[in-house]
Amino acid sequence: MLPGRLTLALALALALLPVAMASGQTSPPPEPRATAYLLVNPDTDEVLAAKAPDRAVPMASLTKMMTAIVARDRTELDEQVTVPESAAIGGSTAELVPGETISVEDLMTGLLVASGNDAALTLAEHAAGSEDRFVAIMNRRARALGLSKTRFSNPHGLDEPGHVSSPRDLIALAEAALEDPLIEQTVAERRASIPGPDGVGTRSYESKNLLLDIDEEADGVKTGMTDEAGFTIVAHATRPRIETELYLAMIGSPGEQERAVDSAALLDWGFAQYSRPVVVGPPDVLGEADVLERPGTEVEYAAAKPLPATIRLGEPLSQRLIVPAQVSAPVDEGEELGEVVYEQDGREVGRVALVATESVGEPSVWDRVRGAWERVTP
Numbered sequence: 001m002l003p004g005r006l007t008l009a010l011a012l013a014l015a016l017l018p019v020a021m022a023s024g025q026t027s028p029p030p031e032p033r034a035t036a037y038l039l040v041n042p043d044t045d046e047v048l049a050a051k052a053p054d055r056a057v058p059m060a061s062l063t064k065m066m067t068a069i070v071a072r073d074r075t076e077l078d079e080q081v082t083v084p085e086s087a088a089i090g091g092s093t094a095e096l097v098p099g100e101t102i103s104v105e106d107l108m109t110g111l112l113v114a115s116g117n118d119a120a121l122t123l124a125e126h127a128a129g130s131e132d133r134f135v136a137i138m139n140r141r142a143r144a145l146g147l148s149k150t151r152f153s154n155p156h157g158l159d160e161p162g163h164v165s166s167p168r169d170l171i172a173l174a175e176a177a178l179e180d181p182l183i184e185q186t187v188a189e190r191r192a193s194i195p196g197p198d199g200v201g202t203r204s205y206e207s208k209n210l211l212l213d214i215d216e217e218a219d220g221v222k223t224g225m226t227d228e229a230g231f232t233i234v235a236h237a238t239r240p241r242i243e244t245e246l247y248l249a250m251i252g253s254p255g256e257q258e259r260a261v262d263s264a265a266l267l268d269w270g271f272a273q274y275s276r277p278v279v280v281g282p283p284d285v286l287g288e289a290d291v292l293e294r295p296g297t298e299v300e301y302a303a304a305k306p307l308p309a310t311i312r313l314g315e316p317l318s319q320r321l322i323v324p325a326q327v328s329a330p331v332d333e334g335e336e337l338g339e340v341v342y343e344q345d346g347r348e349v350g351r352v353a354l355v356a357t358e359s360v361g362e363p364s365v366w367d368r369v370r371g372a373w374e375r376v377t378p
Helices: 060-074 104-112 117-128 131-144 167-177 181-187 256-271 365-376
Strands: 017-021 036-041 046-051 080-082 101-103 191-195 202-206 218-226 230-239 244-253 285-292 298-303 316-323 326-328 336-344 347-356
Touching: 036 167, 036 256, 046 256, 060 104, 060 117, 060 131, 060 167, 060 181, 060 218, 060 230, 080 117, 101 104, 104 117, 104 181, 104 191, 104 202, 117 131, 167 181, 167 218, 167 230, 167 244, 181 218, 218 256, 230 256, 244 256, 285 316, 298 336, 316 347
Parallel strands: 285 326
Antiparallel strands: 017 316, 036 046, 036 244, 080 101, 191 202, 218 230, 230 244, 285 298, 298 347, 316 336, 336 347
């Protein structure tokens, strides 16, 4: 509740007032060499660039994001697992040896850095008793996350009928995966190692995510490649100085290098759409309110402090004042009277208290008599 001397329980919401056009040049996004992609700001749900974002397409090893989520739900990191004979299916590998014993934590590294199909199958059989049961759990989790275009047929991502997702679903899946601190840390690693079979020697891995080398703001999430999917990626990057993060999902790139270069270019363009200016300063008077029992007296109000806000370039910025029409005296300079809300394209980008720019004393006896007379006089 605003201070007790505010006499109106219902504050007046004034109409949106134009503040400024976010300065800076905007340009069309680069066009990745891919069949489908989506670039979004997860904090504002803004779609910055897209091509067929809801098309259901093969996803390759992006599958392993869900494999990791389900495995983390159903296992402990220090559990010891025996690698089954069925794990040796070919494709990308974590160099597991059937019959060896390995920890779940090391399997997660083999799954997410080496993108090992053998690690995916080993985790699936250990966590659910069989690959089929694990896949059923994956699909239940997909439905729970609202991934309407996603259907899993296996835990590793090799091409199989009906094994599909969409760029939009894959970004939602990545967001869910990064809620787990171990997954978040592991997918940011370009290189990693685990002990060799039964603790003898070392297995060194290097992920296929070249984006981690060419873009220091990128910290994951997963890449993949199959004949039907082409080269795929879900990327996440953060630019701290504008307090903005972006997700990119891209399917069907023609090559590993093109995938990385196109991802870096689109992420960089996405960040360039934002700026972090000071929107307004304390000296700016934004309005005034009548003072009760002080006929003809008004008190001006202004924003209490400057508001740094991350905004889109080239889009109008508006302000909405939430403030009472009348206040009771006395009013102290700096007293909070309401709020100013800054909005862009219907989205709130920040709010600041409105404070009195001057003091107004107690009404005199004559003020009270005059005020009472005006209230009863038509």
